Amino acid sequence: MLDTAIIGGGLCGLALARQFKKQDRSFTLFEARPRLGGRILSAVASSNGAAFDLGPTWFWPDTQPLIAAFVAELGLASFPQHDEGTVLHLTEADKNPQGFAQEVHGGARRVAGGMARLVSVLAESIGEDRLRLNHVLHSVEDKGDHVVLTFRVDDAFFIVEARHVVVALPPRLVAETVRFIPELDSATFDAMGAAPTWMAQQAKVVMAYPSAFWRVAGQSGNAFVTHEQAVVGEIFDACDVTGAKAALGGFLSFPPDLREAFADGLSMLMDSQMVQVFGSAAEGGEQLYQDWAGEAFTCSARDKAEPRGEHVAFSNPLLRRPLWDGRLHLGSSETATQGAGYLEGALEAARRIDRALSRERAEETGAVIPEGLPVNAASLARFANWVAGQNDAAFEAYRIRLNRALASQDREQLTQRAMLGAIEDIYERAADLIETLPFDMSDVPVEKGRSALMGDVQLPFRDFIQTLLDDVVAFNRTSCALSNFPGEHHLSRDYVQTILRDVAAAWRDFCLAANRRLLAKAEAGAPLTPGAGSGPVLTRAS
Structure with missing residues (x-):
């Protein structure tokens, strides 16, 4: 029997697994996708071989000390987000953008080689023997002194027993897709359903180019498109640390239903949008695209149906309570006290669960005092x-x-x-x-x-x-x-x-x-x- 089963191979689950490996705890991490990382996703452009982030891109050392220290601890290089130059603002579809001076990203940094470097370094430190891909959690059953988990693996079911289980998945998705036996108390279940999944409604595109022509023109690469027909609403410089491997990134302003309706012509619309903002040099960039609303292991039905609201960087404390006498813990960035939805929140959640399980272990062994x-x-x-x-x-x-x-x-x-x-x-x-x-x-x-x-x-x-x-x-x-x-x-x-x-x-x-x-x-x-x-x-x- 495992001491701890970790469900979810995003940053929270991976950081927790790394800590357990250091402590020589008995654990296995189960991930539903055929890859690790969760919402961390870096895609490689065929035109220049660079990895560009289609999920989280930035971290802010001044306000996010956990992720800043974690990147340094893993020995990963980081570099400041390029913000130098004119910011463009397009307010009307039939006019040219206006330029103004503004720093947009407020001291943000990026991981050299893409955020997926975090994932690969963590996976290597954990070891393949502790990682299981393509395991979709179906149910969690409390047996009093341990927990029984049922996974769907291809067309069969797979049973795992563990003394503790950490469900490091978006709470709202868990509430919709996982069966708990016995059912969770109504207050916790309602809190899970009320927690929006960060990025679940988002779609992101990166367009790779032969050179950073906007920098040559004195532009930062930052742009905002706010007219009613906007396709890509927020644009930023996505070049690598040298600037030689050039790219522009952007978040789509189309909601999920419109992205589905215009799926066949979306690539052309995004290309046209870039040309409208940056001129003819932006035509024909290699597109790397990710629609998170189409990700079954990220976006719940409720996330997809609800209108996009203001992001709140903290969570309901009911999501942080140990359940079933400490045998069940809810993780993921959406459960964090601060930085909910961000990489910082994922690490905070992992640290909280590690402290709780370490305290329980110390009490069992009498090592507290x-x-x-x-x-x-x-x-x-x-x-x-x-x-x-x-x-x-x-x-x-x-x-x-x-x-x-x-x-x-x-x-x-x-x-x-x-x-x-x-x-x-x-x-x-x-x-x-x-x-x-x-x-x-x-x-x-x-x-x-x-x-x-x-x-x-x-x-x-x-x-x-x-x-x-x-x-x-x-x-x-x-x-x-x-x-x-x-x-x-x-x-x-x-x-x-x-x-x-x-x-x-x-x-x-x-x-x-x-x-x-x-x-x-x-x-x-x-x-x-x-x-x-x-x-x-x-x-x-x-």
């Missing part, structure tokens, strides 16, 4: 470990309180009261836990009525409030139930500040309560469990 620690260090480690697992509990408590308020037809301060109640409950339980932990207070200084241990008690909560607040904001933004409450659906800055003032008061109360418990222990004497070595220690038995 090493034996032989001095009693205070062990008690603080136990406390910190408990706090680390409370964000999910706090968010779930928030959601329950919010639903109760909605069911009671409350209208005022819904988020404020639900979040404060959830936090106060966690703080109360944390103070109770401190009372039960066996601290040795004999040599712990007390200054002005404050125990010297309080700094260590407060430290695990450093990111607790911000993480919970981020989850609350994301949940409210993606909640249909709150769409009729504009002030709760989109939290204003003033409302958030009011919530944080309440939270600060609750934090002060917790700190006072925790300090009182530590002082009481000092007065009464704390129970100890004897251990080996110098000084009192806490063993696992305690």
Whole structure:
């Protein structure tokens, strides 16, 4: 039996598989396509032999530190997106474009040789023996202590058993195509269906040319076509790092239904569009084209049917909860806290799942708190470990309180009261836990009525409030139930500040309560469990 089955060979699944390989975990990655990469796709032009990206093209080091560090860690070269020169804007179909100066891509970089270099390097580091292509996930069944997965392979079904499964696929696609036994809870299932798949409605074209004639003319290659008959709406320079292997790339403005209707003449229309913007030199470029709406393993029926909306770079926190007592995890970029839909989000999702499974493994082996620690260090480690697992509990408590308020037809301060109640409950339980932990207070200084241990008690909560607040904001933004409450659906800055003032008061109360418990222990004497070595220690038995 596998320890972990990873479903999906996009960046999230591949990054997670690479980490598991380093940890010597038992895993296999299953991919439905005959290739790895998911939405990462680089096609090679026959005219110049260069690889051009038809999926993700850029990353932004200033705002996306995970992917920037990952590219460097893999030893891949990157180069800045070419933005120098005039930007063209065509607003009317029967007129010439107007030129203006503007930097379009804001410090974006590209991977030399195409984003598919990421995929090939990752695949090589994982090893062919851990990778299975052409495995289409059909169903996932919880057996209590393990999970049974059924794949469709050609015309047959293939069964795999694993202790954990990571479904690193677009949540909306999973909701439509995968059967879960038992069914997922309705809140999670609704959150999956409500998560738009990034790029699912997009089509992208790259046109290769003998030379970058637009650069010679002082143009950046960036252009925007906004008239009603626009075919390619946003155009950019897609040349390689040297500029010698020339190409222009673009995103189609035609929606999926029009692309289907004009399929036979689309190539001619795209070529004509380039000529209209850049002149006769743009005629006859070699076209590399990808319509993601036609990809069964990317675009769901709902993605295809819905009008294209504004991209939201965060997700519903319900998509980040471990399910089936930690046996099932949802991955993919669409589940990320930040950078959802981007390569950054895929890596964040992989890191989240790796942390969750590593924490579970450490708890099973007893490696969370090493034996032989001095009693205070062990008690603080136990406390910190408990706090680390409370964000999910706090968010779930928030959601329950919010639903109760909605069911009671409350209208005022819904988020404020639900979040404060959830936090106060966690703080109360944390103070109770401190009372039960066996601290040795004999040599712990007390200054002005404050125990010297309080700094260590407060430290695990450093990111607790911000993480919970981020989850609350994301949940409210993606909640249909709150769409009729504009002030709760989109939290204003003033409302958030009011919530944080309440939270600060609750934090002060917790700190006072925790300090009182530590002082009481000092007065009464704390129970100890004897251990080996110098000084009192806490063993696992305690």
